[in-house]
Amino acid sequence: MFLPSVSEANKISDSLFFETLSKEWTPVDVEKELNQSLQGVDDGELFLEYRETETLGLEEGILRRSSFNRSCGFGLRAIKGEQTVFAHSDCLSLASLKRAGQTLSVLDRHENRKPNITEQPASLSAPLYSATHPLHDSQFAKRVSLLKEIDAYARSLDSRVVQVNATLFSEWQVIKILRPACLSLGQTTDLVDIRPLVRLDVTLVVKENNQQESGHYGQGGRYSLQRLSEPDMWQNMIKEALRQALVKLESVPAPAGEMPVILGAGWPGILLHEAVGHGLEGDFNRKKTSVFTDKIGHKVAAAGVTVIDDGTLPERRGSLTIDDEGTPTNRTVLIENGILKSYIHDRLNARLSGQKATGNGRRESYAHAPLPRMTNTLMAPGDADTDHMIRSTDRGLYAVNFGGGQVDITSGKFVFAASEAYLIENGRVTKPVKGATLIGSGAEVMQKIELIGSEVKLDPGIGTCGKSGQGVPVGVGQPMIKVAGLTIGGIAS
DSSP, X not given: OOOOOHHHHHHHHHIIIIIISOOSOOHHHHHHHHHHHTTTXXXXXXXXEEEEEEEEEEEXXXXXXXXXXXXXXXXXXXXXXXXXXXXXXXXXXXXXXHHHHHHHTTSOOOXXXXXXXXXXXOOOOOOSSOOSOGGGSSOHHHXXXXXXXXXXXXXXXXXXXEEEEEEEEEEEEEEEEEEOGGGTTTSOEEEEEEEEEEEEEEXXXXXXXXXXXXXXXEEEESSOHHHHHSHHHHHHHHHHHHHHHHHHHTOEEOOOEEEEEEEOSSTTHHHHIIIIIGGGBHHHHHTTOXXXXXXXXXXXXXXXXXXXEEOOSTTOTTOOSBOTTSOBOOEEEEEETTEEOOOBOOHHHHHHHTOOXXXXXXXXXXXXXXXXXXXXXXXXXXXXXXXXXXXXXXXXXXXXXXXXXXXXXXXOEEEEEEEEEEEEETTEEEEEEESOEEEEEHHHHHHTEEEEBSOOEEOOSOEEEEXXXXXXXXXXXXXXXXXXXEEEEOOOO
16 A cells, blocks of 8 residues: 655646646646735635545446546635635646736735734644555456446345446545645645545345345445455345345334333444534534534533544555645544533634634635545444343334434524434334434434443445535544434324
């Protein structure tokens, strides 16, 4: 695995942005223009991005989707107080940069007032993932062959498999962030990150008598395609998708009402991400629109509950060596033993709140301004015996996997669909159920956590978070937990 040094990463980025992609500007040109465009502001940067993505989709044994996209461009941002002006272009030229700088001139800079310069980030930390392009691991024909192998293997496992869909996604992104001398204590700051990202998804449809059900499983991260191509990995993915589909064939309508709920380890942490994590993002709290506003130091969860946002986990989907403002990512404790300790911040909201940036400034692409966003959001382990959780529940729901959901950030109220869930009756897991939705408030759920298991599992690497029209890859994780009571929306008559 090629982990680039700072000098190697800079060499790759400079080759792209000043030699291969554009010979219409030089580093000296860019530095001069940046110093002029961002003079007198509190913060700002030039964000350069190059990205290649490939998506291959196999349906019914036929390659029905094959796309390759190459994009590059820059985003130029200036901030003064709470005001932000942002311009972007897909043309890497000095003329485009000058036009973007002219756009920034509309910002009210109050020349007679001293700028409140944002604290500069540390230099590039050790990379968390390889710099190797995923698509350089294998030939196109081998990637297509892998999808066909998946189709054949899935159908060979069970005669009830009537449909197989498999999608393989690969991405290689290079970013370079430049902050001019006027914002960097006399020296231009440039930071680089080279980010691979891969993902494999398998969906199966099974049919028995006149009933059809589907199962899905995906896996991915910031590593090579070779890992996803290993037979043990993709065969286990198929077996898991098939298991889910067959479980649904036996499911009964879910009951409705309030009851204890046990959330499985791993992917069910998506509820934590949506119902709690978004409410801890700095912009919502600075604007006082979150249920967690002004709650630092207050009890917001049951004793033993610790929630962490950690962007430093090697090769995880939500991890970043630096965020999209150039700040090294961190392990930020948000809630500790039930007490709210911190929010997650980008540079803007950190400065306006009198806090330090936590490495959570993220953007979808060069055409988007950064926002405070989660990376990998986890609940720390407890010491409860997971078998005891089940035995101690007379009647309840055991939710293993989730599908879609909706959350209101201001109130924290949520509705989540359980894609795999089981009844708990007399301390035993019994029938699988379908049509179960979990309804509640994130703040209330955190207070109702009774038991926390000792083993934390991470999601398989498939999460994408949406906010303000931007999607970014994220991760979640948690141990098995027991919630005293949640409202279940069911379909049982």
